[in-house]
Amino acid sequence: MSFYDEVYDIVKLIPKGKVATYGQIAKILASPKASRAVGYALHFNPAPGIIPCHRVVNRSGALAPAFAFGGREVQAQLLAQEGVPCDDDYVVDLKVYQWNGEE
DNA sequence: ACCATGACTCCAT
DNA sequence: CATGGAGCCATGG
Numbered sequence: 001m002s003f004y005d006e007v008y009d010i011v012k013l014i015p016k017g018k019v020a021t022y023g024q025i026a027k028i029l030a031s032p033k034a035s036r037a038v039g040y041a042l043h044f045n046p047a048p049g050i051i052p053c054h055r056v057v058n059r060s061g062a063l064a065p066a067f068a069f070g071g072r073e074v075q076a077q078l079l080a081q082e083g084v085p086c087d088d089d090y091v092v093d094l095k096v097y098q099w100n101g102e103e
Numbered sequence: 104a105c106c107a108t109g110a111c112t113c114c115a116t
Numbered sequence: 117c118a119t120g121g122a123g124c125c126a127t128g129g
Contacts, residue, residue, distance in 0.1 A: 003125090003127090004127090021111095022112085026124095032124095033111085033125065034126070035111040035112065036109060036112085039109070039111055040125090040127075053110080058112085064110040064111095
């Protein structure tokens with residue numbers, strides 16, 4: 001699962017107050033279209049608490065609807081706590097909070 | 104190698 | 117704007 005390991009590593013090094021999209025991570029890894037595999041890797045989430053999956057959002061900047069480590073509201077709280085306020089629809093302002101450290 | 108699945112993304116209606 | 121279908125990638129049986 002080296003691919004997944006890469007995903008976890010990327011997610012783990014996302015700076016506080018920033019979020020990354022599946023497509024962005026996929027692009028950083030190897031293929032910009034591996035967003036599915038990336039989401040899958042996060043779904044495995046082998047290290048909850050260590051892997052800030054809440055900092056990973058979809059291309060719209062919205063939190064994963066199927067997120068299940070506590071609920072979207074919890075994720076929203078975490079993001080707000082990190083300094084990333086989210087919309088009522090759990091949508092983050094990507095043009096401001098999207099992580100661009102690998103771009 | 105093939106088929107099925109999935110926290111995605113894009114295009115068409 | 118909501119819904120549906122197709123494409124892409126990695127994993128597991």
